[in-house]
Amino acid sequence: MNTQQNSQPAAISNSHSFNVSLFNNKNDNVAKPEKHSWDSLVEILKKPDIRNHKDGRLISGATFEDFKRSKSNAIESSLLILDYDHVDNFDLSVWENMGISFACYTTFSHATNDKPCAYRVIIPLLNPIPADKYPLLYQWAFEQSSGLDANCKDISRMQYLPACPKEREKDFNFFSNFGTSLDWQSVTKPLKTIDKPITAQSNVIPISTQAQHKNSHKQKERDFSAWVESAINAEIEIVRNAANGTRNATLNTAAFRLGQIVATTWANANQSIIESLLLDAALASGLEQSEAKTTIASGLESGKLQPREIPESTPKKTDVIEKPVKTTAAKRQLIKGRDLMKKEFKPVDFIVASLIPESSLNLLVAPPKVGKSWLAMDLGLGVALGGKALGRLECIKQNVLYLSLDSSNEEKLQGRLRILEIANNAKIPDNYCFLTSFSQGKEAIIELLEIIKENDFKFVVIDILHNLKSQNEAKSNSVYNNDYDFIRSFRTITEETGCAILFVHHTNKGKHDDALNQISGSNGLSGSVDNTFILNRTRGSDEGKLMGIGRDLPHDEPINLKWHKEYCIWSIIDNKSEPLTALQQTVLNAVTINFRTAKAIAEYAERSEQHVRNVLHLLTQRGYIKNVKRGEYEEITKSS
Secondary structure (H helix, E strand, O other), X not given: OEEEEEEOXXXXXXXXXXXXXXXXXXXXXEOEEEEEEHHHHHHHHOOOEEOOOOOOOEEEOEEEHHHEOOOOOEEEEEEEEEEEOOOOOOOOHHHHOOOEOEEEEEOOOOOEOOEOOOEEEEEEEEEEEEHHHHHHHHHHHHHHOOOEOHHHHOOOOOEEOOEEOHHHHHHOEEEEEEOEOEOHHHHOHHHOOOOOOOOOOOOXXXXXXXXXXXXXXXXXXXXXXXXXXXXXXXXXHHHHOOOOOOHHHHHHHHHHHHHHHHHHHOOHHHHHHHHHHHHXXXXXXXXXXXXXXXXXXXXXXXXXXXXXXXXXXXXXXXXXXXXXXXXXXXXXXXXXXHHHHHOOOOOOOEEEOOOEEOOOEEEEEEOOOOOHHHHHHHHHHHHHHOOEEXXXXXXXXXXXXXXXXXXXXXXXXXXXHHHHHHHHOOOOOOOEEEXXXXXXXXXXXXXXXXXXXXXXXXXXXXXXXXXXXXXXXXXXXXXXXXXXXHHHOOHHHHHHHOOEEEEEEEEOOOOOOOHHHHEOOOOHHHHHOOEEEEEEEOOOOOEEEEEEEEOOOOOOOOEEEEEEOOOOEEEEOOOOOOOOOHHHHHHHHHHHOOOOOHHHHHHHHOOOXXXXXXXXXXXXXXXXXXEEEOOEEEEOOOOO
């Protein structure tokens, strides 16, 4: 472990204290306020926690209303915290030359074979900075030093305190500089002309007429034409609104065109502002951070080789958007196989465990009068309550909208809900909402998006799909194309809001070898959704099967169900007749000896976390284990 300390004559007095917020782990959003002198804070920072996992204690320089961490609750911050994410030629001289105090330490990841170290720098402020001013301070820091992580501009962000595994303690580095506290009011004065700070939601480029030079305190005039600002804003907007399947190519084209502007008007030191804005827009469009960074870097460098002529007037739309860039640099970026295999993706989250993923399009089909509407309505109630669906599957509590389009009879709807209240021993909550009439075709998609946004619905049931389609809007003579295009148009809603949609639909007559051929209509319906569920029950029987087929589902084994006629409700039947595979038995053994999470079981079984997660879903459905809370499982015993 290496520690270094510099002292300045006018070091911070120990009478100057700083309010900080501490957190136990990444899921802890209740702030523990503490007051520290700079000396005491440095003592905490220079001693890393020794642990083998990344998650642990975190710090934020912000104080929060009611001690609840969120951007809206942030009041002010006593610290400026900056992250340098694996930067080549990392240099602290910019902060040393200012004569300010700061502490710097390597983060948990340290260096890898193919990446340099990641560093965290903490700078104390002379006076706390209000939450609405913090983005201005971050922008100033962004202009002083290259390689900063754009996510740090969020005042409510919390960062890990120093930590490392025991075997890498010798690689931990800490450096502190004792000088004066940073006077944020002084350094942000030149930025007061900015209308909007850099945020992930802003399309406005915050360009000041004066900004501090990268390595000095002297002001340097920078004059940018209206054409440049408008051109940059237009490109950022295009990236943010890029359609699925075109996002990376769109980002590359925008980066190339902005690289042309960088070469013409900006010093290289300020390229980082454009990089940050492009990255924010790319992330907002749905691209992964690592992929977006690579594309931005490539596009900018290619564009800088072909500087763009800047006219005096503001650009027309055609100058910026409609003319394609005729260059091989704007071609789609190839993803190398090994690069793809190194990427880490967030596991699929389900609002109904193992059944309904977040931000998904789903189709539930069944013959008439089998109980599909009852099943759909019960799924909605489970999500609205945050309870169990089908008697067993854990639901995440969310606002739910049910479009009851098969019948506009509110009395009939009320009668069904009364039965569900009795069956679930729960009242219908206010966050379970209903509509008995709706627009059709394109108007339905526009209206639904507005309603979802206004009410923050995360699960929508459309019962029945046929009554939402407009027969007058067919685009082609192909039934498949019309079905596919109509359902896929709802993708805009799921991507923009994170809402999951369940369409209820009929099966056709006849017997079929392929379950998907039971769906009434063309294959365009099943081909356009993420997941299809087929419910079957023999007339007069109380047993049924629910088959799920889809890209997000953990397995395709049918779920055995029981129909409770007296309550008009479905429940999962234990299915222990099939022998367990070796992996299934290993996972069950792990749960039995009190390994409760997918991560812990994956380490025990030496398998991927996603693979284990899929097995856990299957064992839950078959009655071996149960969800005790989100992400945690325990064995079902006779006594339980």
